Amino acid sequence: MSVAGSPVADARPQLDQLTGLRGLAAWFVVLYHIRFSLTAILPGEVIAIFAKGYLAVDLFFMLSGFVMWLSYGEKFRSQGWAQSRPFLWKRFARVWPLHALILAGFVMLALVLAATGRTSDTYPIAELPLHILLIQNWGFTSELAWNPPAWSISAEFAAYLAFPALIIAIRWERLGLASLVAVIGALALCLHAWFxxxxxxxxxxxxxxxxxxxCLAEFTIGIALAQLWRLMRESGRGGAIPFVVSASTGITGIALGLPETLWVLACFASLLLALALDGGPATRVLSSTPxxxxxxxxxxTYLSHYLLFVVFKLAFVGSDLQIGWLGLAAYGAVVLAVSAALFAGFEKPAQKWLNQRTPLLLKSA
Incomplete structure (x- = not known):
């Protein structure tokens, strides 16, 4: 729970339901990537649902902007541009070590494949520096390579670089409810028009x-949503209206066969706002310990599952590429165990180690 009494404390609430939502979204991405190996055990309608798992990434981008604003917005207001240096180092410490570790795993896999006479165009050595620098999805390439899910980490790191300007240049706290809704709608419509x-x-x-x-559009929507959430919470508004908006938008978009670029962002933004405001059954479920x-x-989970599935298929899956129920249970257990081990044994320790060694030039004055 947040600690009342100061703007900074109020800006950093503990919204466990959003953490739970992020966990479910990550597994939706997992199911998206393994769906073609489940066609023998699941009906086509379920596979079609899994085929939309990529949309979880759009939710991630909004969540990221939401959390970044709540966590760092007041710091940027009080410290200005000087806060950008420690902020960027903290984000680097958060995302790069695990990305680098999984990328190293892919390099080892590529070497094994090459040594056994099996090469793949998905591991281009010439592009490896782009992946190491986390700039592989900044317009330098035409195909996803190495660890495909990491494209979103590359895009999000660009959003982190833009975050200080977005916070300092735009006075989000001066915008009212109607203005914030208009900003969110305008960003969503502009992205649709661009697509x-x-x-x-x-x-x-x-x-x-x-x-x-x-990523940049949805990340900015997340920032606007965070300020909208604060205004609605302060005025005592609950999540009923956003829930209705989310449900009606989704039903309308699906029923009319509208392009998802037109309605999915509005649906997700409303859902995120509703869950952040709500204290009902959905929030209690998402806030549960598991x-x-x-x-x-x-x-x-997000960064490791693709590598784990490639290795799993090489070791245990036949030419039909189907894994069956037993294979699905085994793979899921492996991903779960590896995710827990990486989080506790590498991700958090590496983040802590780097945060304790912030370069002098990156420290705030």
Whole structure:
């Protein structure tokens, strides 16, 4: 729970339901990537649902902007640009070590494949420096390579670089409810118009070309949502109206067959706002200990699951690429165990180690 009494304390609430939501979203991405190996045991309707798992990334981007504003907004207000240096180091310490570890795992896999006469175009050595620097999805490549899910980490790191300017240049706290809703709507419509102009109706289309813009727009929507949440919480408003907006938007978009670029962002933004405001059954479920644990492990799940599935298929899956119920249970258990181990044994210790060694030039004055 947040500690009342100061703007900084109020800006850093403990919203466990959003952590639980992030955990479920990470597993939705897992199911998206393994769906073609489940066609023998699951009906087509379920596979079609898993095929939309990429949309969890759009939720991640909004959540990230939401959390960044609540965690750092007041610091930037009080310290200005000087806060950007320690902020960027903290974000680097948060995302890069585990990314580098999993990337090293892919390098080892590529070497083994090459040594056994099996090569793959998905591991281009020439692009490896881009992945090490986390800039692989900044328009330098035309295909996803190495660890495909890491494209979003690359795009989000660009959002971190833009965050200080977004916070300092725009006086979010001066915007009222109507203005914030208008900003969110305008950003969503602009992103839809941009996708439509490129001839795309799916948010996952042409990620190397569209992913960065997609991330920046949704990250900024998350910032606006955080300020909207604070205003609605202070005025005593609950999550009923956002829930209705989210549900009606989703039902309308699906029923009318509208392009997802037109309605998914509004649906997700309303859902995120509703869950942050709500104290009902949905919040209690998402705030449960198992789901919060999944949320804590979600970054490790997200980054490691693709490598684990490639190795799992090489070791245990036949030419039909189907894994069956037993294989699904085994793979899920492996991902869960590895995620927990990486979180406790590497991700958090590496983050702590780097945060204790902030370069002098990056420390705030």
């Amino acid at each position: 439509a102009g490129l001839g795309y109706s799916i948010l996952d289309d042409d990620i190397p070309r569209t992913g960065l813009v997609r 789901l919060v644990k999944l949320g804590d492990w979600s970054y490790a």
